[in-house]
Amino acid sequence: STAILWFRRDLRLADNPALNAAMAAHAKVVPLYVHAPDEDGEWAPGAASRWWLHHSLDALDASLRRHKGGLQILQGSSLDALRTAIEATGATAVYFNRLYEPKAIARDKWVRGELEKDGVAVASFNAALWCEPWDIATQQNEPYRVFTPFWRNLRTRIDAVAPVAEPSPMHLATLPTSSSLDALGLLPTLDWASGFAEWTPGEQGAQEMLDLFADDAVGHYVEGRDIPARHGTSRLSPHLHFGEISPLQVAEGLRDRVKKRKSGADVEPYLRQLGWREFGHHLLFHFPHTPKKNFNPKFNAFRWEKRDAHALRRWKAGKTGIPIVDAGMRELWATGWMHNRVRMLVASLLTKNLRQHWLLGEKWFWDTLVDADLANNAMGWQWVAGSGADAAPYFRIFNPVTQSEKFDPDGAYIRRWVPELASARGRLVHAPWEDAAFLKQSGYPQPLVDLKSSREDALTAYQSIRSGP
Numbered sequence: 066s067t068a069i070l071w072f073r074r075d076l077r078l079a080d081n082p083a084l085n086a087a088m089a090a091h092a093k094v095v096p097l098y099v100h101a102p103d104e105d106g107e108w109a110p111g112a113a114s115r116w117w118l119h120h121s122l123d124a125l126d127a128s129l130r131r132h133k134g135g136l137q138i139l140q141g142s143s144l145d146a147l148r149t150a151i152e153a154t155g156a157t158a159v160y161f162n163r164l165y166e167p168k169a170i171a172r173d174k175w176v177r178g179e180l181e182k183d184g185v186a187v188a189s190f191n192a193a194l195w196c197e198p199w200d201i202a203t204q205q206n207e208p209y210r211v212f213t214p215f216w217r218n219l220r221t222r223i224d225a226v227a228p229v230a231e232p233s234p235m236h237l238a239t240l241p242t243s244s245s246l247d248a249l250g251l252l253p254t255l256d257w258a259s260g261f262a263e264w265t266p267g268e269q270g271a272q273e274m275l276d277l278f279a280d281d282a283v284g285h286y287v288e289g290r291d292i293p294a295r296h297g298t299s300r301l302s303p304h305l306h307f308g309e310i311s312p313l314q315v316a317e318g319l320r321d322r323v324k325k326r327k328s329g330a331d332v333e334p335y336l337r338q339l340g341w342r343e344f345g346h347h348l349l350f351h352f353p354h355t356p357k358k359n360f361n362p363k364f365n366a367f368r369w370e371k372r373d374a375h376a377l378r379r380w381k382a383g384k385t386g387i388p389i390v391d392a393g394m395r396e397l398w399a400t401g402w403m404h405n406r407v408r409m410l411v412a413s414l415l416t417k418n419l420r421q422h423w424l425l426g427e428k429w430f431w432d433t434l435v436d437a438d439l440a441n442n443a444m445g446w447q448w449v450a451g452s453g454a455d456a457a458p459y460f461r462i463f464n465p466v467t468q469s470e471k472f473d474p475d476g477a478y479i480r481r482w483v484p485e486l487a488s489a490r491g492r493l494v495h496a497p498w499e500d501a502a503f504l505k506q507s508g509y510p511q512p513l514v515d516l517k518s519s520r521e522d523a524l525t526a527y528q529s530i531r532s533g534p
């Protein structure tokens with residue numbers, strides 16, 4: 066018999082439970098990708114994600130070709146495409162790995178129901194998480210809202226799950242007609258993504274990234290993860306988002322590599338950080354409104370400033386006149402990624418000093434990040450804005466100058482992304498406005514906002530909701 070393997074954001078062959086199950090039960094498997102961005106509604110992949118997706122699908126196709134197959138691609142609605150594939154091949158079953166975004170859940174449920182009515186067997190699996198959102202709860206049997214107890218519980222479970230090996234041999238089948246990857250039009254028409262060349266989307270690229278991280282940085286993660294000038298973090302986020310590697314593979318792969326290299330590196334702090342990703346998925350599943358609405362309803366009364374198109378433009382372009390913020394925004398534009406510490410600083414400037422709604426920042430990140438992820442992005446923005454679950458308290462407003470001095474002490478990160486300040490001496494690289502002559506000659510802009518007074522204004526605005534319900 067023949068089965069369809071419906072690839073979505075599980076773009077890998079190893080540790081792919083749906084693929085293993087399909088291969089074990091059927092003589093032939095058709096690997097199918099359906100391009101149906103409309104089904105994601107307003108959260109259809111942004112420009113940077115589409116770039117990644119194109120290259121990831123290309124890499125998956127190349128891997129499948131090594132097994133005498135190739136990725137089959139159809140466009141249109143998921144249900145129509147699956148029915149087309151079923152009719153063309155006589156398939157009796159559809160296999161897929163689960164997603165956790167509200168729109169995807171509703172679509173998958175509906176597609177499953179319709180296919181079952183057609184007499185097609187449907188089976189779904191967990192390929193993305195250590196623990197699915199409904200399998201973990203507080204002692205009161207409620208969803209978690211605080212990270213530390215969530216992690217304590219999750220940590221007890223992760224050693225029990227291990228990745229599954231790539232099935233071998235693979236018996237793949239093709240469709241009579243399949244769309245070409247280029248026909249999906251995922252690549253940008255403007256040549257803005259040339260700086261993305263440092264990435265290698267796909268399963269192989271993910272393993273190489275893991276290797277690189279295991280070589281050294283994992284052993285210094287606790288100190289290194291906050292220094293944006295260093296490669297102190299794993300940069301696995303886009304690979305994880307597209308399912309080119311699973312958290313199970315990351316955990317096992319790191320332990321194996323550390324053992325082989327006898328480096329004695331402690332992988333626990335890193336695993337805990339991956340726990341935040343699981344927490345994000347847990348929150349999105351149980352509180353599906355959080356990409357659009359405050360998690361903490363008290364914030365519904367908060368007085369955001371009116372949308373300021375000029376300020377937003379300068380923030381997006383990395384021209385706020387605050388060096389660490391501009392470095393981050395330019396890194397994002399150039400590479401599709403930004404260091405976590407700097408994400409917090411740019412988000413803080415937007416939501417606190419400029420008092421622009423966090424939704425505006427969330428949207429920009431959605432379009433420009435190669436790792437744009439509904440769960441992590443919503444959690445990140447609400448965390449910084451102070452409106453989220455287990456968020457930073459609103460009154461903790463980052464000072465971008467002291468943060469910059471602390472985490473980019475010699476300004477290496479700033480100098481890399483803000484060349485106007487390459488020759489700035491000492492503290493000037495963090496606060497160039499302190500020397501008017503230097504600022505003028507550098508061509509770098511005046512700060513968009515006074516950090517001190519805007520901080521006070523933000524705290525005053527916050528007072529108004531503190532006493533609320």
Ligand code: FAD
Nearest residue numbers: 298299300301302339341342405436437438441442445446
């Ligand atoms: P590492 O430090 O190597 O961490 C390993 C993995 O753990 C990451 O790949 C990621 O999957 C997960 N992780 C680490 N930190 C977090 C975190 N705080 N929250 C959730 N997961 C985490 N991450 C995204 O994947 N997509 C987003 O759209 C996204 N938007 C964000 C928006 C804001 C405002 C903020 C403050 C953070 C956001 N993050 C997002 C979280 C974090 O910044 C990135 O996951 C991280 O920078 C990715 O780099 P890395 O893979 O080198 O991380």
